[in-house]
Amino acid sequence: MRSLPPFDALVAFDTTLRHRSMTLAAAELGITQSAISHRLRRLESFIGAPLLSRTSAGLYATPTGAALAAGLADLLDGLADLRARCRVASAPAGLRVGVGAALADNWLVRRLPGFAQTYPAIAVELSIVETAAQAGAPDVDVQVLWLPAATARAASTQRLLFQEQVFPVCHPGLLPDGPLVDPAGLARLPLLHKGPAGRPGGAEWSWSAWFERLGIAGPPPAGLRFGTVGTAIAAALQGAGVVLARSLLVHDALAEGRLVRVLPESWDMASSKAHLVRWPGALTGDPRVRQFVTWLTAEADRTVAS
Known part of the structure; x- marks a missing residue:
């Protein structure tokens, strides 16, 4: 009889290694961080050696982990092909x-x-x-x-x-005179935030990063926070505030006038x-x-x- 590693643990290892984070792996797989940790411990017990080491930059594969990872991607792709x-x-x-x-x-x-x-x-x-x-x-x-x-x-x-651009948009009712000439005007508009506080998912999604590059003093005002960009855009369509949006997701709304740009295109940021x-x-x-x-x-x- 074959002695096979636990499949769910292999998936947890592959996902954790890609993100270099158990927290992000748990978010992708839709399970808790403790479940990720438990699966990794089971896999290490099966292999008989540590698979990951923690550094200031995140989790990295040990020599044993690297050897496992080298064949794991082909294995998972092969299962998908099967x-x-x-x-x-x-x-x-x-x-x-x-x-x-x-x-x-x-x-x-x-x-x-x-x-x-x-x-x-x-x-x-x-x-x-x-x-x-x-x-x-x-x-x-x-x-x-x-x-x-x-x-x-x-x-x-x-x-x-396609690789999208990220830029702020809002309902035309919030900007009856068109895009802001002075970016500092953003500080006077209601802002919509995406993702958990402190983890926006990239500089392009951080209002703090936008305020810094626009030269706006002070922290961004607090506002409504949404778990997904789709929900945040839906709120912006109802006039709830300004949202940082990906160009593809708001292409049609901009073309139809349901949303408008807040800043000129020269301020757009490339999505990561x-x-x-x-x-x-x-x-x-x-x-x-x-x-x-x-x-x-x-x-x-x-x-x-x-």
Whole structure:
């Protein structure tokens, strides 16, 4: 009988190593930090040696951990391909697409009727994917992911879609005279915050970082705080305040006048993450995947160009 390592612990190790943080790994997997710690201890007990070491810059693999990590990525990719091969054997006419809620609500769902008109034989089933656990669900053929820009490179099973800009927007009622001429005016507007206090997820999402680069004295005023950018944008659409938003998510609202820019484009900040579309290797030749990816890439190019 094979002696196999606990699979959930392997996933916890891979996720922790990617983030160099058990806290961020727990957030991605949708479990508690203590659960991550428990799974890592089980894996270390199985391997018989420490796998991670803590430094001032975060968690890093020990020599044993590095040896495990070297083969783990291929193992997880192989399991994804195995799942895809099973689906190919009885592939339905439909295509199951996993995507984040914010991108789905603010961009993709408005364009899917165009895909249905062009490819009426392919029924798209959209699933909301926000965590690694959801991304590994067996009913997803194609995923649209938002990953660190450094890792979002084109490959045989993925294609880069776009890297967005981040900038403040609000309901036109808050800025009847258009974008602020003096950025200091931001301090007099209600601000909407994304993510937990103290962990905005990057300088582009930090109002403190924006105030510093704009030369605005003092800390940003406190305001409503939201767990996701999609919810924060929904609040901005209702006139609740100014939100730092990704360009793709507010593209349509800006074009239709439902939101307006607060500052000139010259102040935009590049997002530290980028969107890409990914599929299992076993589906590389699947015409449904090829047609959807080609269409999605063209829509992304069209949005960026407009």
